[in-house]
Amino acid sequence: MIGDFEVKDEDLAGRIGSLETRSQRLESPIFFPVVNPLKPEVSVEDLKKLGLKQFITNSYILYKNKLVNEDIHKELNFEGSVMTDSGAYQILQYGSVEITNREVVEYQLKIRPDIAVFLDLPTGNTESYEDAKITVEETIKRGKEALELISSSNDIVWVHPIQGGRFLDLLSYSAKFVDKTPYKFLALGSPTVVMQEYDYVTLIDMVFTVRSSISRGKPLHLFGGGLPQIIPFVVALGVDSFDSASYIIYARDNRYITRSRTYRLEEMDYFPCSCPVCSRYTPKELMEMDKKERTRLLAIHNLYKIIEEINETKLAIRENRLFEYLQEKSYAHPSVYSAFRRVLKYAEYLEKYDPRVKGEIRGMFLYDENSLHRPEMLRHKRFLESVTSKHSKAIIICGDNLSVPFINDPKVRSVLQRHYQDSDVYIAIPFYGLIPALISESYPLAQFELPSEVSEGVITETLNVIKKFLVSKKYDKVEFIECENSKLSHVMSI
Numbered sequence: 001m002i003g004d005f006e007v008k009d010e011d012l013a014g015r016i017g018s019l020e021t022r023s024q025r026l027e028s029p030i031f032f033p034v035v036n037p038l039k040p041e042v043s044v045e046d047l048k049k050l051g052l053k054q055f056i057t058n059s060y061i062l063y064k065n066k067l068v069n070e071d072i073h074k075e076l077n078f079e080g081s082v083m084t085d086s087g088a089y090q091i092l093q094y095g096s097v098e099i100t101n102r103e104v105v106e107y108q109l110k111i112r113p114d115i116a117v118f119l120d121l122p123t124g125n126t127e128s129y130e131d132a133k134i135t136v137e138e139t140i141k142r143g144k145e146a147l148e149l150i151s152s153s154n155d156i157v158w159v160h161p162i163q164g165g166r167f168l169d170l171l172s173y174s175a176k177f178v179d180k181t182p183y184k185f186l187a188l189g190s191p192t193v194v195m196q197e198y199d200y201v202t203l204i205d206m207v208f209t210v211r212s213s214i215s216r217g218k219p220l221h222l223f224g225g226g227l228p229q230i231i232p233f234v235v236a237l238g239v240d241s242f243d244s245a246s247y248i249i250y251a252r253d254n255r256y257i258t259r260s261r262t263y264r265l266e267e268m269d270y271f272p273c274s275c276p277v278c279s280r281y282t283p284k285e286l287m288e289m290d291k292k293e294r295t296r297l298l299a300i301h302n303l304y305k306i307i308e309e310i311n312e313t314k315l316a317i318r319e320n321r322l323f324e325y326l327q328e329k330s331y332a333h334p335s336v337y338s339a340f341r342r343v344l345k346y347a348e349y350l351e352k353y354d355p356r357v358k359g360e361i362r363g364m365f366l367y368d369e370n371s372l373h374r375p376e377m378l379r380h381k382r383f384l385e386s387v388t389s390k391h392s393k394a395i396i397i398c399g400d401n402l403s404v405p406f407i408n409d410p411k412v413r414s415v416l417q418r419h420y421q422d423s424d425v426y427i428a429i430p431f432y433g434l435i436p437a438l439i440s441e442s443y444p445l446a447q448f449e450l451p452s453e454v455s456e457g458v459i460t461e462t463l464n465v466i467k468k469f470l471v472s473k474k475y476d477k478v479e480f481i482e483c484e485n486s487k488l489s490h491v492m493s494i
């Protein structure tokens with residue numbers, strides 16, 4: 001049925017999904033580039049050539065300028081999925097628009113996009129709680145009003161924006177309320193200003209608040225979320241789609257987007273990219289072109305980068321290494337690192353949705369303190385709490401020089417042969433703390449790679465875990481083997 005969303009793969013709290021629209025099934029996470037029909041620096045034809053099967057445009061602009069009067073697909077000669085926004089962005093920019101919610105909804109019913117939005121009232125960047133609350137209530141009211149008009153249309157997926165801005169309690173209230181309505185596709189409204197200020201910490205809080213307040217089965221759109229730096233982080237929390245005009249706005253200003261940062265074209269000597277634009281021209285040649293053509297080409301390059309980022313994020317989900325991908329991306333900029341650290345604040349939430357076992361098993365790469373927040377590590381910690389001691393004596397073998405799986409290592413085998421009837425045998429390993437030797441073959445206890453130098457922070461945390469374990473299991477005697485020259489040698493003084 002149109003509007004149905006199916007989850008096909010998951011990693012952390014992110015997913016690859018499939019949304020049914022009238023024109024086609026869309027695979028998420030997905031990016032909708034904003035096309036402004038009045039300033040078509042990048043045309044619908046250009047998007048088609050790039051292989052894009054979706055875009056978003058503004059129904060208020062189409063309506064006001066009488067640009068489209070019937071089926072938008074026919075009029076714009078586009079067979080893919082078209083999403084139309086309502087005019088809310090114009091309200092953010094100009095304060096108000098000369099159109100009512102009813103008119104916007106009826107107009108969209110006439111031009112029949114695949115995905116449509118009623119005229120919500122964006123919270124924007126207001127500092128006033130009372131003003132923000134008004135936008136929440138008014139948006140909910142308009143959502144109800146729209147529902148009466150759209151009940152007969154069953155081939156458009158209608159989006160309900162969630163307002164509240166930086167006020168997380170308002171966002172949470174709004175999200176919980178909207179979740180109970182018949183709307184199948186929800187959106188986080190107006191974080192544009194937060195994005196422009198690179199205030200990614202607030203953005204992560206906003207996304208988490210909304211995502212954790214709505215049903216897992218409903219897709220979530222992020223308005224204005226088009227910078228490659230931040231895409232994988234919000235996907236990891238469960239954002240399914242994005243739209244943005246950043247690719248074109250940046251291009252007008254000679255700003256060149258890469259997957260990790262933004263350059264000014266006039267300051268570039270080389271293009272670190274091999275897209276058709278960058279393979280064909282040098283930065284100097286682009287600078288010498290007339291502005292219109294330069295903007296178009298830069299915008300096309302910028303789009304390539306956004307699409308690449310979405311694809312790399314999807315690949316990481318597929319291969320179950322989204323956490324490592326976030327770690328890798330986090331060093332792009334201190335504000336991105338802050339976003340990553342903020343995502344880790346929600347590690348329990350990520351663990352809740354992270355699949356336990358998935359397809360082909362691959363080794364985990366463990367790096368530093370941040371790796372301790374991986375879902376697998378949280379689960380292992382919980383597992384250690386649940387272990388019951390079978391004997392009054394524990395033997396701890398420091399695992400620095402052992403081979404994995406530990407149970408097959410000759411040293412471990414010989415200890416087990418001698419002592420499995422009188423002692424509980426554990427392997428001490430940074431990050432994990434302790435691994436019971438008898439189950440050391442199971443995932444993820446035998447599939448990991450550690451750095452040769454482990455940071456002090458990780459060692460301290462590992463020793464804490466071991467200490468807590470030994471105290472709670474009340475062993476009478478603990479024997480240490482191979483620990484004198486171990487990274488975890490301090491374990492002997494616990």
Ligand SMILES: [Zn+2]
Nearest residue numbers: 273275278301
């Ligand atoms: Zn390029």
